[in-house]
Amino acid sequence: MSELATQEVSAGGVAPRGDYARVSAAIHYISDNWRAQPPLDDIAAHVGLSPFHFQRLFKRWAGISPKEFLQALTLDHAREMLKGSANLLDTALELGMSGPARLHDLFVDHEAMTPGDYKRRGAGLQMTYGFHSSPFGSALVMITRHGVAGLAFADSEDDRPGVLADMTARWPCAVYEHDPARTAPCAARIFDSRRWKPEDPLKLVLIGTDFEVRVWEALLKLPFGHAATYSDIAAHVCTPKAARAVGSAVGRNPISFVVPCHRVLRKDGGLGGYHWGVTRKQAIIGWEAGRV
DNA sequence: ATTTGGTGTTGTG
DNA sequence: CACAACACCAAAT
Numbered sequence: 001m002s003e004l005a006t007q008e009v010s011a012g013g014v015a016p017r018g019d020y021a022r023v024s025a026a027i028h029y030i031s032d033n034w035r036a037q038p039p040l041d042d043i044a045a046h047v048g049l050s051p052f053h054f055q056r057l058f059k060r061w062a063g064i065s066p067k068e069f070l071q072a073l074t075l076d077h078a079r080e081m082l083k084g085s086a087n088l089l090d091t092a093l094e095l096g097m098s099g100p101a102r103l104h105d106l107f108v109d110h111e112a113m114t115p116g117d118y119k120r121r122g123a124g125l126q127m128t129y130g131f132h133s134s135p136f137g138s139a140l141v142m143i144t145r146h147g148v149a150g151l152a153f154a155d156s157e158d159d160r161p162g163v164l165a166d167m168t169a170r171w172p173c174a175v176y177e178h179d180p181a182r183t184a185p186c187a188a189r190i191f192d193s194r195r196w197k198p199e200d201p202l203k204l205v206l207i208g209t210d211f212e213v214r215v216w217e218a219l220l221k222l223p224f225g226h227a228a229t230y231s232d233i234a235a236h237v238c239t240p241k242a243a244r245a246v247g248s249a250v251g252r253n254p255i256s257f258v259v260p261c262h263r264v265l266r267k268d269g270g271l272g273g274y275h276w277g278v279t280r281k282q283a284i285i286g287w288e289a290g291r292v
Numbered sequence: 293a294t295t296t297g298g299t300g301t302t303g304t305g
Numbered sequence: 306c307a308c309a310a311c312a313c314c315a316a317a318t
Contacts, residue, residue, distance in 0.1 A: 209301080209302075211300085211301060211302085212301090212302095229313090229314095230312080230313055230314085231313070231314070234299095234300085234313085238300070238301090239299090239300080240299095240314090241298080241299045241300075241313095241314090242299070242300045242301080242313090243299075243300090243313040243314060244298095244299060244300070244311065244312095244313040244314080245299080245300035245301045245302090245311085245313090246300085246301095246312090246313080247311065247312045247313050248300090248302075248310085248311045248312075248313095249300095249301075249302095249312095250312060251311075251312045252302095252312095253312095261312080264312080266312090266313070266314085267313080267314065267315090268313090268314075268315095271312095272312050272313080273311095273312030273313095274312065275312070278312090281312090
């Protein structure tokens with residue numbers, strides 16, 4: 001009803017030419033920087049507008065919001081990751097079955113807990129944990145003396161307690177000790193790709209049910225920069241019908257990022273979900289795209 | 293575009 | 306033992 005009024009206000013700056021330049025600059029900026037998933041504030045600042053103005057201007061010209069545009073670019077790239085991976089996955093998985101059970105870009109050596117250990121709900125386990133800054137927000141790292149057992153993400157200081165609770169609930173009988181000094185080197189290494197060395201693999205401990213561990217092991221074989229669908233994974237560990245079961249298992253992946261659950265996408269081309277927020281999944285995909 | 297009916301695994305009562 | 310919940314999927318509206 002007040003459309004006329006708003007039109008008049010924006011007509012104050014009689015320069016659609018300038019508007020076009022700004023939108024165009026924004027599109028280029030987003031296309032160049034989508035890997036870093038820049039927040040609205042950054043993009044707005046780059047074209048010299050307040051976030052509020054910019055968001056409205058962009059939507060008027062492009063038909064979609066800056067955020068939607070960013071998501072579309074990410075999705076495009078995710079689908080590219082999927083392209084050649086169909087056969088690649090089969091061979092990687094088959095080969096990895098008989099050969100050494102390890103290895104992707106972040107060289108990893110893992111051992112799974114026995115089902116018996118799993119049933120004890122972590123009893124007898126000593127977990128040392130700490131929060132550390134990462135490219136994807138504050139990262140909670142949990143280690144046992146056998147290796148890394150947990151990696152989770154928090155958006156802010158405020159949801160750290162919730163994230164910690166989420167993780168400790170998975171092994172309720174374990175003993176937890178807060179000691180960031182001990183987990184810091186581990187965190188530093190995980191997020192610095194220059195420190196990924198085959199001769200000194202990162203040790204992981206996979207604590208889960210038999211089925212879950214099989215799924216997570218499959219994820220470890222997905223090559224950097226490639227992706228698979230939930231049903232691809234299902235076909236390998238069980239039957240293609242089990243895509244949904246795989247989804248749940250992937251969702252319970254306790255060592256996110258290291259076990260690359262962000263490389264699993266929906267068959268219909270969608271991104272699928274992410275336990276720590278789809279935005280984070282996008283960010284990690286972008287981070288990888290920047291290092292192929 | 294949305295809805296529906298089909299899936300396997302897991303946690304709960 | 307049954308049942309509901311789930312980071313899914315394909316086919317039918």
